[in-house]
Amino acid sequence: MNRSGWLWAPSLAVYAFLYVPLAIVVLFSFNDSRLSAEWVGFTLDWYRKLATDDAMLAAARNSLLIALTAALIATVLGTMAGIAMHRYRIRGLTFLVLTPVAMPEILLGVSLLVFFIQVLNLTLGLVSVLVAHITFCIGFVAIIVRARLAGMDESIFEAARDLGATPWQSFRLVTLPLIMPAVTAGALMSFTLSIDDFVITFFTAGVGVSTLPLQIFTMIKVAVTPEVNAVSTLLMLVTLTLIVLASRVAPDALKGRT
């Protein structure tokens, strides 16, 4: 055993703290018991039940639709904001972009609600949730993209222009490939933030629309059923798949060291 052997104990404890609850959720989603307290036997019943639960399926569809669209739009806008924050020293721009990130969610939720209803006179629904999610995701993408740019040699971008690239070509052929890991990370983060957001969604969804977190919340108001475990497990699976996909896409761009 090496000298730092004793470090194993605390690190094991931390990992256990992080992963045991997740493991239990996964495990009990296959438990053949209405009460989740003890292991009875293996079953896929909860997943079958899930597949016929129309409310849950509708919520899942909404969540995916919102998360994908919000991630896409927030990534485009956030990347632009990140580049602008890095390249042009516009007074107050950083403050404007990053405030929604620092703002307590409850405050953002309430203010968006007031804004949608009283100022825009909008009927709450998919669109209002989508706009709200984009709002709080932009800042995260912008931070990541700017951090990536800050570590890079500015003359690389000048070299592109110098060698005959128009500003657009320079962006497409040099800037974008080099910040791709940050853009991918930003998109992934936006997707994750959006798909599990509760507070802001709760305020901006209105009565007609439900998302997965809202639906799960409605269900556990009654009891924590294995069905909740099943839907949580699926959610975890989606997120994990995305992370694996992102790390498959990223390595090529990760070569972009200066």
Place this chain on the structure above:
Amino acid sequence: MPLLEIRNVTRRFGTLTAIDRVTLSIEAGEFFTLLGPSGCGKTTLLRMIAGFDAPDAGSIFLDGRDLADKPPEQRPVHTVFQSYALFPHMSVARNVAFPLQMAKKPPEEIAAKVKQALAEVHLEDKGASYPHELSGGQKQRVALARALVTRPRMLLLDEPLGALDAKLREQMEIELISLQRDVGITFVFVTHAQPEALALSHRIAVMRDGRVEQMDTPSRLYGFPANRFVADFIGNCNMLPATVSEATPHGLRLAVGALGEVAAPPAERARAGQAGVLALRPEQVHIVAANAAHELKNHFAGRVRDFLYIGDVTTYVVELENGTRIEALLANSAPGRARFFEVDEPVKVAWRHDAGIFLLD
């Protein structure tokens, strides 16, 4: 018509004037160097030629055309950056192909030219490598190949040898000279290292505080510096405060502090009574034993204070009887006679009446 003409260019950053009414012209095929200490404006001037920065006043002409409205990509001028600025996500071959692709050349032509460009810098077998797999010297060569592959009208080099160690730097200097001669493209080179400038350039512009102090060939800059700054910046120089006591077309008589009368070559603008310095290169000053006979007019007794043995030469610091210190250079060419004088040994320093140059304050 000169290839590049810079007319009365001024550039300010806030209250700082980085470039102050600079006018100069560069001929086709020249190896031209902008030399000066950091902050003298040489890089700012280069960036304005490349198009990354624009003058506040004055204009820059290339082939007689004003560059004012041309963005960097439309100027037939390429830059080799100090940090090389290779695209890290592209292979060496794709880096070199980049300017050709931007110029929309057909693929066969691109392949042929990339191959040729890599051959010119001796990197035929590195086409598939990525920049992070290369050494500093190899990156430097890729940057050169990339900037030269489209045969621009002019190549700008921003302290390209700054990041290399001394041995490699010397090797790259030699390669740069032969490359420039082979491709025949005008090089505009920016550096703060005067040996580099002297070794490489056809002409040098010495800059200070945004102005050009003197512009000439390396040997004339070294031999006939226009003022104290240039004399001091280029090579080493003894500066003896002096007053003109007599000025004739054949030579000057100078009163040099407590040394008394010294003979110096004629200076155009010198008049009796003017104050300035006598600038003497260490290699112009002879050092001889105290009792040695010699026939030079300017000779003074002193003692060796210090010496610096460099290998090919030894620099002696001699303190004269009145306290003035003079550096003298002695070649160590004869074997077994690497060092002639010891510290504290009495010696004589002497220089020819036509050595040195009188510079007005």
